[in-house]
Amino acid sequence: MDQGEPRAYAEVYKNLRVREQDDALSAADRKHLKQCEAFLSEELANALGQTDHEALEQMCQATRI
Secondary structure (H helix, E strand, O other): OOOOOHHHHHHHHHHHHHHHHOOOOOHHHHHHHHHHHHHHHHHHHHHHOOOHHHHHHHHHHHOOO
């Protein structure tokens, strides 16, 4: 995740969201999830002309099972 590659962050985010919904996240996983959310929501918000919060809501809706 240190490389700043949005696709890598998206893959990590997706996998952690699945594990979160199964209640299988460690403290380190939760930290990584929050980092991914912050990075990806900022990138998405800039691309779509939205706020970070709006982008995060879209991300959460897209990863609900």
